[in-house]
Amino acid sequence: MKISSLLSKLIVILLIIVVSTSCTTKxxxxxxxxxxxxxxxxxxxxxNAKLKTGDILNIFISTLDLSVTKPYNLVESTNNSQGGEGAALDYLIDADGNIDYPVLGKVKLAGLTIEEAKEVMKKKFEDGKLLKNPVVIIRIKNxxxxxxxxxxxxxxxxxxxxxxxxxxxxxxxxxxxxxxxxxxxxxxxxxxxxxxxxxxxxxxxxxxxxxxxxxxxxxxxxxxxxxKGISAGSGDARIGLVASLLGLAITIGLLIQN
Structure with a gap:
């Protein structure tokens, strides 16, 4: 009777330990x-996200007359025998915060928002009398x-x-x-x-x-x-732990009886 009572107490103690250490609360x-x-x-x-060193930018310049923007919208060379154009060139913001843009040269963009960078580019085109009312589109590719x-x-x-x-x-x-x-x-x-x-x-x-x-x-x-380690794991993990501990308790009880 004493052994049975001891086994019951051991099982209760193990269950309390498992519950108290394993349940993730709301x-x-x-x-x-x-x-x-x-x-x-x-x-x-x-x-608004700001441009950073290492950003890779896709920049497209547009005006009413697209022919005059061609020098500013360069594309990668291609070996396509059918004469198709390659993809548009991308521009890397270097360690000094600049991109190297056709005709304009070095343009500092790091630290600016996309909208601010557009305005900087637009102003350079207009101040240099290169383009009239250009539309500048900038996207971060990476x-x-x-x-x-x-x-x-x-x-x-x-x-x-x-x-x-x-x-x-x-x-x-x-x-x-x-x-x-x-x-x-x-x-x-x-x-x-x-x-x-x-x-x-x-x-x-x-x-x-x-x-x-x-x-x-x-x-x-x-x-x-x-x-909380394993305690915060899935219900299956907790059930497995409870089963293992109960099995251990029963084994200990049988050993004591013998």
Missing amino acids: KDVVYFQNAQEFESIVDTNTF YKISVLGEVNKPGVYPIDGERVTILEALASAGDLSITGRRDNILVIRDFSGAKTYTRIDLTNKEVFSSPVYFLTQNDVVYVEPNT
Whole structure:
């Protein structure tokens, strides 16, 4: 009777240990926990990505007379025997923040937004009396975000457009795994060789006003694991752990009886 009672107590103790160390609470995984029902959050973020050293730009110049813009819209040479034109040339922002553009020469664009860069290019054409009322189109060709750590699909993700939020980047990576820590996500940002490290809490609605809510090109998002280890894993893992411990308890009880 004493042995049976001891075995029962051992099983209860093991179950308490498993439950207390393995359950991920709602507070650990729910996003925007302090957002109130019907609450409105006004978006005052006027973020615009700024051009950086190492950016690769696609630039197209247009006017009413396209023939006069041909010297500014160079294309790659091609060996196509049918005479087709190659792809448009891309322009790299060098270590000094400049691109080397046909006729214009060195043009400093690093640190400018896309719209500011367009205005700089347009002014150079007009001041040099090269073109009248040119339309300048600029796109960043190597805009990408890296998402690492406790997400379902870590990797490097190319971005279409000029703005992407941290929520969109995480969604592209299949969202956080159950073991990912949601309240301390790290965003690593590089600008002209200087790295900044900013942490963001997805469980708080203040995420929408964070300076890294909108990501810039080549940002790295890192999701660290929580400190509960296997306990925060899937239900199957927890069931397996419980079964193993119960089996151990029963074995110990049988050994004691013998």
